[in-house]
Amino acid sequence: MKIIALCSATPGAGCTTIASHLVLAMQRLGRHAVVLDGDPRNQVRLHFGMDPRERDGWWIKDGEPFCFSDAAYVAAPALDAAQISAHFIPFGESSVMLEADSNYQTMVRSPKALEHGLAESAFADDAIVFITTSDQFSLLQYQALSIADEVIAVATPNPLWQLQLSRFYQTIRSTRAEHDNSFRVLVNQCRPEVRLCNDMVQLMQAEISAEVMIPLVLHQDQHVPEALATQQLVDDYQPAAQFAKEVDALALWLQAQLMDRDNG
Template sequence: MIVLTVASPKGGVGKTSVTANLAAALAARGRRVVAVDLDPQNALRLHMGVPPTEISGTSRSTLAGEPWGRLMFQAPHGVRLLPFGELNDQDMQRFEVYLEEHPEWLAEHLRTLGLAADDIVLIDTPPGHSPYLRQALAVAHRVLIVLLADAASYATIPQISRLVDTHCAQRREFQGSHLLVNQVDTARHLARDVLNAMRAAYGPRILGTIHSDQAVSEALAYDQTVFDYAPHSVAALDFNHCADKLLNLLAPPSLLRSFLGQTSGA
């Protein structure tokens, strides 16, 4: 499997929408994609047609000692989803303690899914540093850092980059991190200035930009991705471009197989 962890240094950047739509774009290119929601907001399911009343997920199954095999939901656009699930405050605290005590939790469960070497796993994480992000970084082959074209996002890039390096750089299978700038409004002078500054400082690391497009939020209102709701929208074109660029960056499956074999045997 190829694991892509989606992270953000702060909230409000549209990270979950990026995860859902990028997963759909990759699936449309014939790749088998599993989206894993590690954000306690449990919002990824809302993009993928899972009923809002559904409370099952990896968190609840973990606390109950149940396997993940029966948790998989099939989204209409071909992506399979493992939702986070709904927990009360007490169970959430128990779960977070469990994650701290079991750093191999996510890696072990992903290995039980029987995924092929070139299957893609996209992991949505909560903003900032958390036990969920640490679990996702521990298995990541690449990290996608979602930002806005604003001064606050720009200022956080060194911090989130250091965090990724701390948890990923020493692993031989890690291939690098990328910046994805979301909700870009090119009509705003400040957005253009910040985007230019990002390109000047981090140009090779920028995977792409997603233009601000009302179709993305409207699609969510209908429990859809932007490809279901407005396949010819500007945002849909942007996500397709990012998916193409990402697939060109991914290592050949044979290389990943060798890395995974070394990791499993370690």
């Protein structure tokens, strides 16, 4: 099982969107993949057409805590010829405050709670688990980043991100001590036609070393919010969209990366 955590310095950078789309793209490449929503905003499910009023999720599941396979959903198959479906695990909507929940207490007590939960869930050996994380739930974020095989930090090329950069680096580094501080930066919502955006990307490329930057960028695309509004993945909403193409490329890169790592 490979764990890939996505995080970002600023809200709305696109972790949830990217993870949700990557799951389908990885499935298409023949990998078992699932996205685990680690963000209390509980938005992953919206990409897969789950009823917004539905409150179900791993966080509020009765019985054994952190039993992710019990909380997993299979989305309706994609509309293309292959009809592959994505698998996702919604966070769920709790009626009590996050910190008041017994799960939270478990996590505070046991720093390895997430790791144990994942280990005991019945995921296939070669499965990839994408975990979205959020600043709002730093305990979960901390645990996810520290056990992930690969961390993808999603960055948007705007000045705000630049200002948050050093704090963000610290967060990641503090959690990645066991993994040689390794993580990757993915640029999302790039707009090459905007001068400021181009400048910010160049600045990023100058400041962040080439091995850390993922060698492809995701562009801002109106299809993404529109697809979300119709509760679909972009692949279903508009297969010709640039975003769909770019996520496929990202999945391919990731696949190669994982294979590289497996082969040492």
